Amino acid sequence: MKTNYFYIIAIIVFLSCEEKTKSVDSLQLSESLSTTNSSVKIKHYEVENIGDTLDVFNNVVVFYNKSMNNTSGRHLTSDGYNLGLKWQCVEFVKRYYYEHLNHKMPNSYGHAKDFFNGRIADGHLNSERKLVQFSNGSTSKPQIDDLLIFDGNMFNPYGHVAIVSNVEDNFIEIVQQNVGKTSRDKIALKFKGEKWYLNQSDVLGWLRKQ
Numbered sequence: 001m002k003t004n005y006f007y008i009i010a011i012i013v014f015l016s017c018e019e020k021t022k023s024v025d026s027l028q029l030s031e032s033l034s035t036t037n038s039s040v041k042i043k044h045y046e047v048e049n050i051g052d053t054l055d056v057f058n059n060v061v062v063f064y065n066k067s068m069n070n071t072s073g074r075h076l077t078s079d080g081y082n083l084g085l086k087w088q089c090v091e092f093v094k095r096y097y098y099e100h101l102n103h104k105m106p107n108s109y110g111h112a113k114d115f116f117n118g119r120i121a122d123g124h125l126n127s128e129r130k131l132v133q134f135s136n137g138s139t140s141k142p143q144i145d146d147l148l149i150f151d152g153n154m155f156n157p158y159g160h161v162a163i164v165s166n167v168e169d170n171f172i173e174i175v176q177q178n179v180g181k182t183s184r185d186k187i188a189l190k191f192k193g194e195k196w197y198l199n200q201s202d203v204l205g206w207l208r209k210q
Contacts, residue, residue: 047181051087055183057165057175060096063087065178068156082108090115092177093147093161101145101209105129113159116149116204131207138205141196142172142189146206153202164206172198 047054047064050072055062065087072086075095081104084091090112097103107128117126117133123140126133131147134140142148142164150160162176162185171186179185188199 042184054177054181055175057096057163058100060092060099062092062175062177062183064181066180068178068180084108087177089161089176089178093163096163097147097209103130103209105131111152111158112161113149113152113204115147115161115207118204122205126207129207132210133205133207135205136203137195137197139195140208141191142167142198142206143208146208148174148198148206149204150200151202151204159204 043056045053045055050064050066050070052064053061054064063086071088075083075086075091077083077098081098083094083098090110094105094108097105105128110128115126115129117128120126120133122133122135122138124133125131134142134146144164144167146164148162148164150162152159160176160179162174164172165175165184166173168189171189173184173186175184177183187203190197190199
């Protein structure tokens with residue numbers, strides 16, 4: 001009986017250790033997605049009113065919009081270029097490309113999801129945006145400054161756009177406007193079958209200035 005007793009105890013300890021190992025693996029994955037480049041310091045701003053500064057990336061301001069459906073008029077540059085409706089997500093990415101990358105899109109209109117053209121092959125020019133387009137499942141890994149496009153859904157038929165602000169081995173960080181008081185987010189990144197995938201089903205792809 002004593003032998004059987006110790007045998008049962010050994011099995012319980014083994015199963016307990018196995019479960020603990022699984023928990024540690026899950027914790028390590030979670031920690032890896034929550035860790036960004038330690039040299040990148042993000043200043044946090046207190047916001048209350050529409051138009052308050054929520055974040056700044058490469059000297060381009062992310063403005064607080066309070067409600068996703070709120071608009072405060074169209075934002076035009078001094079030379080008449082259309083940046084979009086204040087302070088929607090599209091306005092931020094176009095202003096980022098205009099101010100930081102000195103880039104104007106031939107077609108300065110369209111909803112967020114329309115920035116991605118499903119008829120264009122991976123790595124080819126999207127002439128409406130004058131940017132190279134990459135599909136989610138591309139031979140080209142996302143890069144900082146890429147414009148990320150999300151598809152629409154039943155709650156938001158217009159889609160969403162953001163800017164890639166950091167790239168690590170297994171995730172990217174994005175900076176975005178018009179998502180409440182959250183301007184940064186992370187998306188898991190994986191390399192499979194010689195292609196790069198962002199592990200979020202609504203990500204259509206990314207655009208890049210060459």
